[in-house]
Amino acid sequence: MPKKEPVAEIFESVSDGLKQLYRSKIRPIEEAYKFGEFYSPYMNDSDFDAKPMVLLLGQYSVGKTSFIKYLLGRDFPGAHIGPEPTTDRFIAVMHGQEDKTTPGNALAVSANMPFRGLEMFGNGFLSKFQGAQLDSPLLHHVTLIDTPGVLSGEKQRIGRTYSFTEVCAWFASRADVILLLFDAHKLDISDEFKEAIEALKGHDDKIRVVLNKADAVDSQKLLRIYGALMWSLGKVIKTPECMRVYIGSFWDQPLRGSEWSRQLFEMEMRDLLTDLKNVPKNAAVRKVNELVKRVRLAKAHAYIVGHLKKEMPSYFGAQKAQAKLLANIEEHFLKVHRAHSLPVGDFPDVAKFRAVMEGHDLTKFPKLDTKAIAAMEHVLAHEIPKLMAQFPQEGTVSHSNSAV
């Protein structure tokens, strides 16, 4: 993969822009109305700075670590390649001036790393998590996550000191692309791997499939294997559109096979590299979408709290009044919805909202701050579109992975 791409710069400047907007205009309002307690935690700079992430998953020995080596064009610290299950930990392969490894415990407490959430998996996991830093152009714009191969049966369930599928789900929700690797030479999809794939539910649009070591079998056999793979994946992944599959052999050895099949593999491999190059652009689009969604929720939240606050008595009986308001909360949502023509989709879950608000004193919340609302609307209507103008024209449409 060549050096720093213009798309990587777009990603960085968009991220920086979003970070500024959030920090200066959104977070103060979120804090005033305690948005973080009703929805997801307040965001920090590191949430914006985190590079797009590519997660690699597959059964053992399918060539995950070799694949990363192939992308980087070199070895990375802590990489082990071999025919037996070799990689025994999750490795975040990141950019750094010098080669070094960092233990998982240290990564999970670094404020400037996107791995703090991993603490919840405890030491059983953190001792099997590690950072690998090195200087490689690709890592300027993505972070790669190597993972231990999925084992079968007992070994997977008992041999591991953490829940493999839960950890995968955590990375999947933060990743921009999930590469599922399969070995054409030895295709079998174990129940354990199916479980891991099922844990990716809701992130189907991020999944790309790699049928690796494709040059190790003859073409007719390859067709059969590819067909069997699609047949099985179609059953496990519920979306009607099929995943994009890249057929090739991703390691540092020359391609084998007939000239024709080599040509095909080369096209496929080129397509995959192009797809990965677009990751930062798509990640930027996704970040924008996510922030827009968050700001809309925060706006609706401010309206709701402002409305409830207005309904409270000024002097006595606040507690009783609050209980009554919360008992009829749906009615009040409806009023807010009508008064400000807010989309229903921007309203919170009734039960959750009520539960959180019961732990608070409504009188302590600020009144509806119309200036703050106007500021949010300005962000949505002007400042974010200004950031988006940086995308090249087709870049505003997120990459589709449908095949036909």
Place this chain on the structure above:
Amino acid sequence: MPKKEPVAEIFESVSDGLKQLYRSKIRPIEEAYKFGEFYSPYMNDSDFDAKPMVLLLGQYSVGKTSFIKYLLGRDFPGAHIGPEPTTDRFIAVMHGQEDKTTPGNALAVSANMPFRGLEMFGNGFLSKFQGAQLDSPLLHHVTLIDTPGVLSGEKQRIGRTYSFTEVCAWFASRADVILLLFDAHKLDISDEFKEAIEALKGHDDKIRVVLNKADAVDSQKLLRIYGALMWSLGKVIKTPECMRVYIGSFWDQPLRGSEWSRQLFEMEMRDLLTDLKNVPKNAAVRKVNELVKRVRLAKAHAYIVGHLKKEMPSYFGAQKAQAKLLANIEEHFLKVHRAHSLPVGDFPDVAKFRAVMEGHDLTKFPKLDTKAIAAMEHVLAHEIPKLMAQFPQEGTVSHSNSAV
């Protein structure tokens, strides 16, 4: 496809053997104990004589009629080929000395044809059913069923004067192979076609898939299409093993495309022809299995009726006694099961047996005929194995359609 194959002769001689055995040794016993009323109708010679059947299904214009022409190496009477929906009826393409067509009504009443069951679909269907006879070596050992293309939406549902899926299910249960054709150039699987495929449930082992017109797209695109096809089929067909797919272009024009892909298509097409050549052998195996199953059921049935008959009083109160026997029929099944160590699987459905027997007078049935039972056992233990000895060694194992 070349001339009459030795496998075709095996099929005929096995069928003839089964026919003799059934007519002389099994059917008389079945009739004595009214087996036909409790299970499926008595079998006629034509049930044994019927050639193995290959059913072709697919959306319109995928090339079903051209495919048949390709197999025959010539046109058949009543064949219409064209880009618009052309075939408007089911056509049974059969062997005959001279070219001729026969209307569906006539076919459905012919005692020596396997189509009598089709009368139940009435004239709405029979006017859209037709026989085509011609002299072609392939037709010595198989009958091909051309079908109208599956249309989409209204046209399929309203435009047809019979239930397309029910008719398909009828043919599917009698067919030995079901070929599902798809057009690589225009792959879309309509809801109507999915319905038709779902109607094939229970016959999954007969299904083979043909990805036709494969030389009309470039290889990378073909891969995508093939993958998408497997993805979708895996969702519609519930078996974990994937269907065998034959990729090629089955018509009378030379193959297009690169040399490499032409080679691949040729291999695939050859494989399909080999598979079809084995149809008679597999059909013979299936006929044997079906008859063995039927004889076992008939044997258990004779034991059951004989036992019940023995429990009946000789002079008075027959009606009451019969009612009591039928009320406790499970207990009696158990007794018969224990006394003759018959497998539980050979016993009839309790409710069905009771319902049919209620319409009969048990005293009218013959006693347990131990000689007849011995004759049946002789058929199972000696005469059928003797027929089977004709199969070449691998022929006794039915053809597997798993892909990898």
